[in-house]
Amino acid sequence: MTTLFELQKAAAEKIRARYPQVSSKEFRGDFTLTVQPDDLLDVMRYAKEACGFDMLVCVSSVDHLGQEPRFETNYTLTQAETGANMLVRVPVPESNPSVPSVVDIWRSANWLEREQYDLMGIEFVGHPDLRRIMMWEGYPWNPLRKDFPINGKVTEQAGLAFTEVAPTAGGPFITKPGVMTASEREPRAQG
Numbered sequence: 001m002t003t004l005f006e007l008q009k010a011a012a013e014k015i016r017a018r019y020p021q022v023s024s025k026e027f028r029g030d031f032t033l034t035v036q037p038d039d040l041l042d043v044m045r046y047a048k049e050a051c052g053f054d055m056l057v058c059v060s061s062v063d064h065l066g067q068e069p070r071f072e073t074n075y076t077l078t079q080a081e082t083g084a085n086m087l088v089r090v091p092v093p094e095s096n097p098s099v100p101s102v103v104d105i106w107r108s109a110n111w112l113e114r115e116q117y118d119l120m121g122i123e124f125v126g127h128p129d130l131r132r133i134m135m136w137e138g139y140p141w142n143p144l145r146k147d148f149p150i151n152g153k154v155t156e157q158a159g160l161a162f163t164e165v166a167p168t169a170g171g172p173f174i175t176k177p178g179v180m181t182a183s184e185r186e187p188r189a190q191g
Contacts, residue, residue: 004029004082005029007079008029008031008085011047011051011052011053011079012026012031014050014051015046018046018050019039019046021036022034030085030087031087032086032088032089033087033088034091035088037091037098037100040088040099040102041100041102041105043088044075044088044102044105045105048077048106051079052079052081052082053077053078053086054079054080055077055078055080056102056106056109056112057076057078057085058075058112059073059074059075059076059102059112060073060116061120061122063144063145065147066179069091069093069094070094071092071093071094071122072090072091073092074087074088074089092122097123098123098125099122099124100126101124101126101127103124103126103127104126110129114127114129114130114133115134117130117132118132118133118142119135119144120142120144120145146178
C-alpha cells in the first residue's frame with residue numbers, strides 16, 4: 001500500500017521532472033514547490049490534470065516586510081480521493097505585487113483571491129471579478145500587511161470603520177513590524 005508521504009513525494013517529483021525550474025522542499029513529510037509567477041498557470045494545470053490535485057483548499061499570502069521579494073502567495077492543493085497535499089509557493093515582488101489568477105483552473109479560487117487582493121494588495125491578473133470582499137471599495141489600505149498599524153488608521157469616512165484607536169492598542173500581543181529577533185519584536189519577551 002502506498003503511503004501518503006510516497007504519494008506526495010511522487011507528485012512533487014513528477015512536477016519537477018516536467019518543470020525543472022520549479023524547486024521542491026520537503027519538511028516533515030510535506031512538500032512545498034516554489035514556482036515563479038510566469039510558470040504558475042502551467043504548473044497548476046499540470047498538478048490538477050496530470051497529478052490529480054483536484055481541490056484548491058486555500059490561497060493565502062505572507063508579508064516578509066524588509067525582505068525581497070516582500071510577498072509570497074501560497075496555494076494548498078489536495079487530492080480528494082487520497083488526501084495527499086501539496087503547497088505551491090509563489091514569490092511576489094513589492095514593485096509588482098501580482099500573480100496570475102487560477103480561477104479558470106479551480107473555481108474555488110474566486111473568493112480566496114479576492115480576500116488576498118483586499119487585505120494584502122496582491123493583484124490576481126485575469127480574475128473575473130477582482131474587487132474587495134471585506135473592506136469597502138475605495139478603502140486605500142491593505143490591513144494584513146505588516147506595515148499596517150494594529151490600532152488601525154484614522155479614516156475620513158466616519159461611520160464605516162474605527163475612527164479612533166482600536167481597542168487592542170497597547171495590548172500584550174502587539175508586535176513591531178520588520179525583521180527582528182523574537183525578543184526585539186515581542187513585548188512579552190521584554191517583560
